[in-house]
Amino acid sequence: DVKVTQSSRYLVKRTGEKVFLECVQDMDHENMFWYRQDPGLGLRLIYFSYDVKMKEKGDIPEGYSVSREKKERFSLILESASTNQTSMYLCASSLGITHDYEQYFGPGTRLTVT
Amino acid sequence: GxxxxxxxxxxxxxxxxxxxxNCAYSNSxxxxxxxxxxxxxxxxxxxIDIRSNMDKRQGQRVTVLLNKTVKHLSLQIAATQPGDSAVYFCAETHAGTYKYxxxxGTRLKVLA
Incomplete structure (x- = not known):
């Protein structure tokens, strides 16, 4: 069974703080994704990583960076958190990136920036 | 919640x-x-998933219908159970991209 875990379920941070969201998958997947999910909007891709140390910007990368030092771990970094980054953050992983490969999602981290 | x-x-x-x-998709x-x-x-x-060369696909208690003419997707759940209570949303993509x-989403509430 594929398992994607996220380090925190709920997180409260102050404006200007540096925030790290961690994601770990246990299925040796090449590809990992960070999305944010907001009321009234569909999931939006922040960053994608297709290998260790390799990354691509998604649709809304502004204000975020990522790190992938090990295959199983993909970190999302908010360099200076702002209130408009209050959201649900979802990590996903997949073996491949074509339609034949399902994305498996973690349970999400609800981040509140005050 | x-x-x-x-x-x-x-x-x-x-x-x-x-x-x-129901779901209306955006990209033809x-x-x-x-x-x-x-x-x-x-x-x-x-x-469940469906490719554009199909109109219908069935799974266990679920059926997806695709109408490409009007860019519409539907999910049918038979004999809805309390465990089906959730938010359901569709996703679309095309060959050549990893992006969806x-x-x-729609929230489904099952009444006892």
């Missing part, structure tokens, strides 16, 4: 009835579609 569902349309269905959840070039189920406090879970366009 999760605030992700606060602004969602809601479908209330009696237990045992059939549910139909999309050739692959997925339905996800997201229970409160959990990440999205794959339910995700719908905003």
């Amino acid at each position: 999760e605030s992700v569902g606060l602004h969602l349309p809601t479908l209330s269905v009696q237990e045992g009835d059939n549910s139909i959840i 070039a999309s050739d692959y579609f997925i339905w996800y189920k997201q229970e409160s406090g959990k990440g999205p879970q794959f339910i 366009i995700f719908g905003t």
Whole structure:
């Protein structure tokens, strides 16, 4: 069974703080994704990583960076958190990136920036 | 509950009835579609998919219908059960990209 875990379920941070969201998958997947999910909007891709140390910007990368030092771990970094980054953050992983490969999602981290 | 569902349309269905959840997709070039189920406090879970060369696909108690003419996707759940209560959303993509366009979702409430 594929398992994607996220380090925190709920997180409260102050404006200007540096925030790290961690994601770990246990299925040796090449590809990992960070999305944010907001009321009234569909999931939006922040960053994608297709290998260790390799990354691509998604649709809304502004204000975020990522790190992938090990295959199983993909970190999302908010360099200076702002209130408009209050959201649900979802990590996903997949073996491949074509339609034949399902994305498996973690349970999400609800981040509140005050 | 999760605030992700606060602004969602809601479908209330009696237990045992059939549910139909609809999705209008945006890109006429999309050739692959997925339905996800997201229970409160959990990440999205794959339910069923369909490719654009098909009109209908059936799974266990679920059926997806695709109407490319009007860019419409529907998910039918037979004999809806309390465990089906969740947010359901569709996603579309096309060959040549790893990116998906995700719908905003519908909350399904199953009434006992």
